[in-house]
Amino acid sequence: MGNTINLEVQTRTIDERTAIVALAGEMDVYTTPQAKEAMLDLLAKGYHHLVVNLQRTEYLDSTALGVLVGTLKRVREQGGDLRLVAPSARIRRLLEITRLVNVFHIDETEEEATANLTQEGTES
Amino acid sequence: MGNTINLEVQTRTIDERTAIVALAGEMDVYTTPQAKEAMLDLLAKGYHHLVVNLQRTEYLDSTALGVLVGTLKRVREQGGDLRLVAPSARIRRLLEITRLVNVFHIDETEEEATANLTQEGTES
Amino acid sequence: MAACTGCHVELRLPNRPEFVAVARLAVAAVATRMGFDIADIEDIKVAIGEACTNAIEHGCAGANTGMITLRCELGEDELVITVHDPGDGFDPTTASRQHRHGTMTLSERGLGMLLIESLMDASEVTCTPGNGTLVRMVKRVRATEAKER
Amino acid sequence: MAACTGCHVELRLPNRPEFVAVARLAVAAVATRMGFDIADIEDIKVAIGEACTNAIEHGCAGANTGMITLRCELGEDELVITVHDPGDGFDPTTASRQHRHGTMTLSERGLGMLLIESLMDASEVTCTPGNGTLVRMVKRVRATEAKER
Ligand SMILES: Nc1ncnc2c1ncn2[C@@H]1O[C@H](COP(=O)(O)OP(=O)(O)O)[C@@H](O)[C@H]1O
Ligand SMILES: Nc1ncnc2c1ncn2[C@@H]1O[C@H](COP(=O)(O)OP(=O)(O)O)[C@@H](O)[C@H]1O
Numbered sequence: 001m002g003n004t005i006n007l008e009v010q011t012r013t014i015d016e017r018t019a020i021v022a023l024a025g026e027m028d029v030y031t032t033p034q035a036k037e038a039m040l041d042l043l044a045k046g047y048h049h050l051v052v053n054l055q056r057t058e059y060l061d062s063t064a065l066g067v068l069v070g071t072l073k074r075v076r077e078q079g080g081d082l083r084l085v086a087p088s089a090r091i092r093r094l095l096e097i098t099r100l101v102n103v104f105h106i107d108e109t110e111e112e113a114t115a116n117l118t119q120e121g122t123e124s
Numbered sequence: 125m126g127n128t129i130n131l132e133v134q135t136r137t138i139d140e141r142t143a144i145v146a147l148a149g150e151m152d153v154y155t156t157p158q159a160k161e162a163m164l165d166l167l168a169k170g171y172h173h174l175v176v177n178l179q180r181t182e183y184l185d186s187t188a189l190g191v192l193v194g195t196l197k198r199v200r201e202q203g204g205d206l207r208l209v210a211p212s213a214r215i216r217r218l219l220e221i222t223r224l225v226n227v228f229h230i231d232e233t234e235e236e237a238t239a240n241l242t243q244e245g246t247e248s
Numbered sequence: 249m250a251a252c253t254g255c256h257v258e259l260r261l262p263n264r265p266e267f268v269a270v271a272r273l274a275v276a277a278v279a280t281r282m283g284f285d286i287a288d289i290e291d292i293k294v295a296i297g298e299a300c301t302n303a304i305e306h307g308c309a310g311a312n313t314g315m316i317t318l319r320c321e322l323g324e325d326e327l328v329i330t331v332h333d334p335g336d337g338f339d340p341t342t343a344s345r346q347h348r349h350g351t352m353t354l355s356e357r358g359l360g361m362l363l364i365e366s367l368m369d370a371s372e373v374t375c376t377p378g379n380g381t382l383v384r385m386v387k388r389v390r391a392t393e394a395k396e397r
Numbered sequence: 398m399a400a401c402t403g404c405h406v407e408l409r410l411p412n413r414p415e416f417v418a419v420a421r422l423a424v425a426a427v428a429t430r431m432g433f434d435i436a437d438i439e440d441i442k443v444a445i446g447e448a449c450t451n452a453i454e455h456g457c458a459g460a461n462t463g464m465i466t467l468r469c470e471l472g473e474d475e476l477v478i479t480v481h482d483p484g485d486g487f488d489p490t491t492a493s494r495q496h497r498h499g500t501m502t503l504s505e506r507g508l509g510m511l512l513i514e515s516l517m518d519a520s521e522v523t524c525t526p527g528n529g530t531l532v533r534m535v536k537r538v539r540a541t542e543a544k545e546r
Contacts, residue, residue, distance in 0.1 A: 153450045258409040259408050281416070
């Protein structure tokens, strides 16, 4: 107890248009800008298919949800998508309250999310 | 983060004079009385050979150290002993600062501690 | 901890984003001691986080000085938390927000007040000209909780 | 967080054992934001815990009312924490305590002040008749720390 209020952001590219962003720790008004920056950076480099791994996200608030929604809008404008991976029961509850469950695609694993993004891409 | 400030005390008897006390969580001025009560209870029932398992003790302060020292004194008066199991590096540091490393026997596992207590008993 | 009914805890923080986590953790510890279960503590953490974030982002907008004040009042079967900022306040009835029963628009804003209302048993915003904004939130200990240690 | 040099955080708590954890967690969060590493944060937690425990057990002995006040002052490369209680104070030079360099007696008491002195970079006790006891503790951010996020 003590150090998990920080956020660790890890990004990994899969192919020339797909990238994974793993968010470990707590996402709030102080830490979320880091995640936003990382995602904007990927967007600028042409990665419009994003997998956001929330498996190790222990806390998340409306600032974080706002940034995820904002990023989703941007990638969709570019014909891409953003899928969430493995949010905790807690985070699912927040997605339900805010009705964002109806907006985001949610997968259980990164592999699943990546496969679904690829499929989406070939369909369009 | 949030619930580990509580303490969970589990006791288990090994033979008619030996018992294990496992302390999980945080030991401070508020939670330590529970651990003290459990140990006094064992003493009253004739268990003078105690193994105190600190493997899951995430925090411990001078109140906790005071209770461990007090219990050690009591069991030694009865020809018994108290051995600590698997304190974290953090807790070892506090034992060193307070010089209590020179007072407590420390083992890595409950089995080791129990075996050492049995040996002490037969030697005396 | 029924014995501490009537007690209160007060926390004063600079109006900066890095301190919202301090508020969350302090209130979570108070709630733990009152015997709230983990799910309720998480609800409380999010609501307090939202109220503090608003106090900092909107209440203290522009002002680089000023502190926000958190107060926990421990009732027999409820925790009352107030968050005060020295800002200009707002009209909660017209503020931009998501409506729980309205149509979902893909908005990045207005989620904070919705979360506060949904996660707490009661909440109330009072803006007093010259005396800032006070958000009052109540979480009740459920019957099965309140056994602790 | 050098930008927040000069900021302070204040916490007021009832003089009851169940609130020591609230103080520990709040200060740990402040220290985390300042970039202290995990080992230093643990040191700070223990020292704050000891000071608050003393404030409650000795400073407020007998008194069932009264609050203890914690203050964190964020310096450029140090965190200064003060713990105040409204009690009668004591003479730190004669108080029962373990001496770091003395002979070990198997005592259950006097470990708290020893831990505060050992774990913090500096500490100081001021007792003012009629105005209680103030324990001031300083922890310096080490050169390799202070990078955060
Ligand atoms: N403490 C406050 N002081 C002034 N205005 C506030 C305060 N809290 C909330 N508001 C207003 O209410 C609106 C809705 O807040 P909220 O639901 O948290 O969403 P967001 O902060 O994302 O806009 C804010 O945009 C702001 O105009
Ligand atoms: N805030 C305080 N007010 C009054 N007396 C205090 C205070 N803090 C410490 N003391 C005195 O100093 C002594 C040593 O404190 P400490 O080293 O923490 O050990 P302990 O609390 O176990 O006695 C206490 O026994 C008490 O007499």
